[in-house]
Amino acid sequence: MTQCCPNSKPGDGPRAWFGGMIGRCCEYATRAKAQGRGIVGIMCEFTPRELILAADAVPVCLCGGSQQTIAAAEQHLPANLCPLIKSTYGYHVQKTNPFLEMADLIVAETTCDGKKKMYELLSETRPMHVLELAQKPDDADAMQHWRSELDKFKRVLEGRFDMRITDERLRGAIRTMNRERGLRRQLAQLMAGDAPPITGRQLLDFKSSISGIEADFEQYDEALQLYRSAPLVGASKRPVRVLLTGVPVVHGAERIVDLIEANGGLVVCMENCTGLKPILEDVDENAADPMEAIAEKYFRLPCSVMTRNDRRMEMLEQLAGTYRADCIIDLVWQACLTYDVESYFVRRLAAERLGLPYLKIETDYSPSDSARIAVRVEALFEMARKD
Numbered sequence: 001m002t003q004c005c006p007n008s009k010p011g012d013g014p015r016a017w018f019g020g021m022i023g024r025c026c027e028y029a030t031r032a033k034a035q036g037r038g039i040v041g042i043m044c045e046f047t048p049r050e051l052i053l054a055a056d057a058v059p060v061c062l063c064g065g066s067q068q069t070i071a072a073a074e075q076h077l078p079a080n081l082c083p084l085i086k087s088t089y090g091y092h093v094q095k096t097n098p099f100l101e102m103a104d105l106i107v108a109e110t111t112c113d114g115k116k117k118m119y120e121l122l123s124e125t126r127p128m129h130v131l132e133l134a135q136k137p138d139d140a141d142a143m144q145h146w147r148s149e150l151d152k153f154k155r156v157l158e159g160r161f162d163m164r165i166t167d168e169r170l171r172g173a174i175r176t177m178n179r180e181r182g183l184r185r186q187l188a189q190l191m192a193g194d195a196p197p198i199t200g201r202q203l204l205d206f207k208s209s210i211s212g213i214e215a216d217f218e219q220y221d222e223a224l225q226l227y228r229s230a231p232l233v234g235a236s237k238r239p240v241r242v243l244l245t246g247v248p249v250v251h252g253a254e255r256i257v258d259l260i261e262a263n264g265g266l267v268v269c270m271e272n273c274t275g276l277k278p279i280l281e282d283v284d285e286n287a288a289d290p291m292e293a294i295a296e297k298y299f300r301l302p303c304s305v306m307t308r309n310d311r312r313m314e315m316l317e318q319l320a321g322t323y324r325a326d327c328i329i330d331l332v333w334q335a336c337l338t339y340d341v342e343s344y345f346v347r348r349l350a351a352e353r354l355g356l357p358y359l360k361i362e363t364d365y366s367p368s369d370s371a372r373i374a375v376r377v378e379a380l381f382e383m384a385r386k387d
Contacts, residue, residue: 044109065252200267
């Protein structure tokens with residue numbers, strides 16, 4: 001099996017801790033597997049980690065953020081496909097993702113068509129369960145369909161790991177995930193202040209590929225204590241406050257955030273799936289039916305795969321006010337058709353309701369267009385400063 005990546009150099013404090021996240025998560029998963037716990041790979045925020053934790057298994061994010069694995073993926077996948085899909089599949093071809101190699105089950109969430117077809121190739125040699133999303137959230141039977149899918153997923157977990165997922169175990173997992181979401185929300189809320197104590201890029205690092213690790217919670221707590229009274233250091237002038245929306249910015253694919261903040265911006269809010277979108281709401285810990293409460297929380301995620309997806313626009317409007325954004329940057333990975341089309345509505349929202357300058361960036365994982373993007377970002381910031 002592929003060896004775990006080493007941790008980063010030893011250091012003190014939360015930033016050093018999360019800087020070694022991949023190595024630590026790999027060691028955590030390896031120990032858990034040796035102890036007989038299952039490893040469940042997920043590729044979308046729609047998979048309830050509560051169900052996996054309640055099965056005494058380890059939920060691990062498998063989304064690929066490396067440019068280095070894309071060439072291998074293109075042996076089987078078309079070149080004009082989303083880089084996140086190709087990168088993820090490239091790890092499968094090269095067998096270089098230790099989490100994927102140790103996974104006892106992969107959850108395949110039916111978001112975009114590219115992912116759905118990639119799953120067919122992946123499932124030829126990997127154990128997989130397909131979780132079908134309700135595509136029309138406003139339909140009367142959409143929630144019923146989604147609950148049915150989660151009930152099936154629960155039975156799959158029980159069968160694979162030979163255990164019964166009780167309401168008690170579900171409630172314990174709900175408390176764990178609510179605690180994680182709450183800590184991450186509090187860190188994100190620091191960015192709403194006049195002088196945030198960290199950058200958006202640093203905040204992006206404060207997450208883990210594995211959910212529910214107690215040691216991570218302790219580091220989140222320490223980070224909150226450390227940063228609540230610390231002013232932003234090193235800014236020669238007030239940076240342009242950016243609301244970043246669009247596709248997820250997974251580990252290893254943070255180039256655009258780096259470009260934004262290297263050219264006078266500060267990403268004060270990330271609405272996307274690697275930012276606030278999945279952590280804004282908790283699961284009701286006191287609900288009579290914990291499965292129903294879990295289904296309701298995840299059903300409300302405003303993904304661009306939904307039609308219609310008005311809730312995303314409502315969320316963007318709310319976040320723009322809370323974080324006092326000066327402009328909106330809409331990031332779209334090449335060939336991500338759902339976010340690409342939906343950018344029309346984001347642009348209209350920015351112009352007609354928010355009165356904010358807007359920039360759409362369509363790119364992939366390659367740095368070849370970085371200079372061109374930097375020029376466009378600088379022009380956006382000039383416009384934002386004039387306003």
